[in-house]
Amino acid sequence: MLLNQTAVYGLRAMATLTSLAPGESINVIALSERTGVPQQYLSKVMRKLVVARLVRSQRGHGGGFALMKAPRQIRLIDVLRAIDLDLDGGCAFGFAACDPTNPCTLHPIWSKMQECIQEWAGDSTLADLGPGPTTPRTRKAP
Amino acid sequence: MLLNQTAVYGLRAMATLTSLAPGESINVIALSERTGVPQQYLSKVMRKLVVARLVRSQRGHGGGFALMKAPRQIRLIDVLRAIDLDLDGGCAFGFAACDPTNPCTLHPIWSKMQECIQEWAGDSTLADLGPGPTTPRTRKAP
DNA sequence: CGAATTCTGGATGGGAGAGTCCATTATAGG
DNA sequence: CCTATAATGGACTCTCCCATCCAGAATTCG
Numbered sequence: 001m002l003l004n005q006t007a008v009y010g011l012r013a014m015a016t017l018t019s020l021a022p023g024e025s026i027n028v029i030a031l032s033e034r035t036g037v038p039q040q041y042l043s044k045v046m047r048k049l050v051v052a053r054l055v056r057s058q059r060g061h062g063g064g065f066a067l068m069k070a071p072r073q074i075r076l077i078d079v080l081r082a083i084d085l086d087l088d089g090g091c092a093f094g095f096a097a098c099d100p101t102n103p104c105t106l107h108p109i110w111s112k113m114q115e116c117i118q119e120w121a122g123d124s125t126l127a128d129l130g131p132g133p134t135t136p137r138t139r140k141a142p
Numbered sequence: 143m144l145l146n147q148t149a150v151y152g153l154r155a156m157a158t159l160t161s162l163a164p165g166e167s168i169n170v171i172a173l174s175e176r177t178g179v180p181q182q183y184l185s186k187v188m189r190k191l192v193v194a195r196l197v198r199s200q201r202g203h204g205g206g207f208a209l210m211k212a213p214r215q216i217r218l219i220d221v222l223r224a225i226d227l228d229l230d231g232g233c234a235f236g237f238a239a240c241d242p243t244n245p246c247t248l249h250p251i252w253s254k255m256q257e258c259i260q261e262w263a264g265d266s267t268l269a270d271l272g273p274g275p276t277t278p279r280t281r282k283a284p
Numbered sequence: 285c286g287a288a289t290t291c292t293g294g295a296t297g298g299g300a301g302a303g304t305c306c307a308t309t310a311t312a313g314g
Numbered sequence: 315c316c317t318a319t320a321a322t323g324g325a326c327t328c329t330c331c332c333a334t335c336c337a338g339a340a341t342t343c344g
Contacts, residue, residue, distance in 0.1 A: 001228060001231035002144065002145075002255075003144075003231075004301075004302095005301080005302065006302075008231075008234055011248060012234065012235055012248070015235075015247050015248050018247075027319085027321085028320075028321075029320090035235070036236055038302085038303060038304080039304095040305075041302065041304080043321070043322075043323095044302095044303090044322095044323095046321085047321085047322070047323090050321090057321060057322090058311080058312095058320085058321085059309080059310045059319085059321045059322080060310060060311025060312045060313090060318090060319060060320060061311065061312035061313060061317095061318065061319045061320075062311090062312060062313085062319080063310090063311070063312080063319075063320050063321070064320075064321090065321090076251065086143060087144060089143035089144055089150075090282070091282075092150055092153060093154055093157075093177070093178065094178055094282045095282070103272055104272070105157050105160075105161060105271045105273070106153060106272070107272050108270060108271065109262075109266045109270055109271065112262060112266070113144075113259070113262050116258045116259065116262055117255070117259070120251075120254060120258055124251045124254070128250060128251055129247045129248065129250065129251065130248070130249050134235070134246070134247050140232070140233075140236045140237070146331075147332065148331075148332075151332095169289085169290060169291085170291075171290090180332085180333060180334080181334095182333070182334055182335075183332065183333050183334080185291075185292075185293095186292095186293090186332095186333090189291085189293085192291090199290090199291060199292090200290085200291080200341080201289085201290050201291045201292085201339080201340045202289060202290055202291080202340060202341025202343090203289045203290075203341065203342035203343060204290090204341090205290050205291070205340090205341070205342080206290075206291090207291090285344105286343105286344090287342105287343090287344090288343085288344100289340100289341085289342075289343095290339100290340085290341080290342095291339085291341095292337105292339070293336105293337090293338080293339095294335105294336090294338100295334105295335085295336090295337105296334080296335080296336105297332105297333085297334080297335100298331105298334100299330105299331090299332085299333105300329105300331085300332100301328105301330085301331095302327105302328085302329080303326105303327085303328080303329100304325105304326080304327075304328100305324105305325085305326080305327100306323105306324090306325090306326105307322105307323085307324085307325105308321105308322075308323075308324095309320100309321085309322070309323095310319100310320085310321080310322090311320085311321100312317105312319080312320100313316100313317090313318090313319100314315105314316085314318100
């Protein structure tokens with residue numbers, strides 16, 4: 001897989017939160033069932049999203065998680081960064097000084113990929129999600 | 143980093159082989175110096191490229207590695223596949239049946255990323271490399 | 285043939301990501 | 315005020331990727 005597992009888990013969770021009615025919240029047990037992410041591990045992931053101020057958490061009876069901003073204001077890159085995913089890997093050759101004026105031989109194709117993924121993650125927001133379900137009839141075995 | 147370390151190593155090696163004069167070959171020691179990939183590990187990586195028939199290997203005195211085809215005929219996706227990198231992760235939610243007619247909510251943005259990366263890896267070849275060097279003055283610490 | 289060179293391959297170790305278990309803290313509601 | 319609920323946090327395990335060590339097989343050169 002291209003993105004790491006934790007990043008995908010984060011996207012699943014955020015997508016599910018986006019599908020909630022305004023003002024509604026969901027606890028980690030229900031969220032785990034809908035997303036297929038192991039409960040205990042999902043807790044860790046959610047914490048990262050809370051710390052990054054993308055998600056609001058509420059403890060105690062009736063508590064749970066909800067988005068902290070409007071879906072339109074949450075870019076994918078914000079989610080991925082919150083999950084500690086580093087999209088900008090630097091020079092493919094590991095050169096200390098590699099830039100467009102002094103590029104390594106991999107620079108053209110490498111920067112092409114970087115731009116492609118940066119543009120995707122930077123321009124898409126949770127408002128770009130589809131109308132489809134956030135929970136499946138059947139899920140593939142992990 | 144987006145791609146895993148081994149995949150990047152593979153691209154570095156292939157880029158360096160591409161920069162050789164026609165008919166020339168290079169042994170793993172020199173290749174390791176130029177690419178910054180640890181020798182012993184580079185051997186494993188090179189073996190994968192050989193098995194995938196992208197690289198020709200020659201043992202004994204004066205042996206080494208060289209490209210098996212013209213750079214134009216080697217796509218990036220061929221290299222990445224040889225390194226066991228799986229670019230097609232399937233549905234982001236892990237749904238068993240997720241397709242354009244019955245999509246999950248993440249489907250739009252997910253497929254957008256898939257297309258972006260598939261197009262990049264499928265359309266680019268080693269002929270698209272730049273003229274820059276394959277070995278740096280200084281390299282970042284790993 | 286003999287020796288140096290070079291790739292091949294197995295075995296092993298370290299570390300980070302993924303996942304689990306359990307104790308603790310905070311909070312709503314009766 | 316008490317209890318059930320729910321998030322938080324620490325400690326631990328497991329697995330796979332990255333990396334290293336070393337023995338073995340093939341091939342060229344003198």
